[in-house]
Amino acid sequence: MKSQNLKSLPSYLKRHSPKVKALFGNLYKYNQQRSLKYDPTTLSIHDLQIGFLVDYKTRTYQVFEHYEQSLDDHFEEKFSIIEAATDHNNQFNELIIFKDNIKSTPEIYVGVKVNVYSIKNDLDTEIRLRGKAENTYQFYNTNYFLEYYKSGLTYSLKDKKVIGPLKKWFYLNETRDKFLSIYQINSKEFEAYNGEIVNDAYFTDILPR
Numbered sequence: 001m002k003s004q005n006l007k008s009l010p011s012y013l014k015r016h017s018p019k020v021k022a023l024f025g026n027l028y029k030y031n032q033q034r035s036l037k038y039d040p041t042t043l044s045i046h047d048l049q050i051g052f053l054v055d056y057k058t059r060t061y062q063v064f065e066h067y068e069q070s071l072d073d074h075f076e077e078k079f080s081i082i083e084a085a086t087d088h089n090n091q092f093n094e095l096i097i098f099k100d101n102i103k104s105t106p107e108i109y110v111g112v113k114v115n116v117y118s119i120k121n122d123l124d125t126e127i128r129l130r131g132k133a134e135n136t137y138q139f140y141n142t143n144y145f146l147e148y149y150k151s152g153l154t155y156s157l158k159d160k161k162v163i164g165p166l167k168k169w170f171y172l173n174e175t176r177d178k179f180l181s182i183y184q185i186n187s188k189e190f191e192a193y194n195g196e197i198v199n200d201a202y203f204t205d206i207l208p209r
Helices: 009-015 018-033 123-130
Strands: 053-056 059-071 074-083 094-100 108-114 136-139 142-156 161-173 178-185 189-198 203-207
Touching: 059 161, 094 189, 108 178, 123 178, 123 189, 142 178
Parallel strands: none
Antiparallel strands: 053 059, 053 203, 059 074, 059 142, 074 094, 094 108, 108 189, 136 142, 142 161, 161 178, 178 189
């Protein structure tokens, strides 16, 4: 079976500016180097695609969105997963899986989307005025420290289009087992995520679509 993840990315690169090509170049090169085929009997978190089922902490989820994000000379993958048997009383039935190749940070982390104003009341205004986020934030009585800032573009595999430019501030707590991330998208939109650092062993029973 061949991955459909990058089907339209080469044609997109041909139509756009050298700057856009450069931003996505490293990401595309990486994906070309990794295997574009998968063995259904040995699937891992690194094979995830839209439609796949995956068990996480004894609950079964399905991937419904997948983004590739170029961050300077690095990349990040972002998967949105929703619990297959949704319990409307379960407020954590939608999770986000992040994977990156930034060597100084954990490769895989899982979290939930949080309200940016729960981090700081005027967070969006502050970033627009200062041009950057703060180096530390306290969120639910936990201090988070800036690990890195990067900028780039985000590409939706589901919609097969570039969503727009983005900036990312990534924070870790003192014990480096929890994260907080803030994204500025298209200069006006802000998103934030909070969760925990995980490893491959957290994901089991991965099934293709």
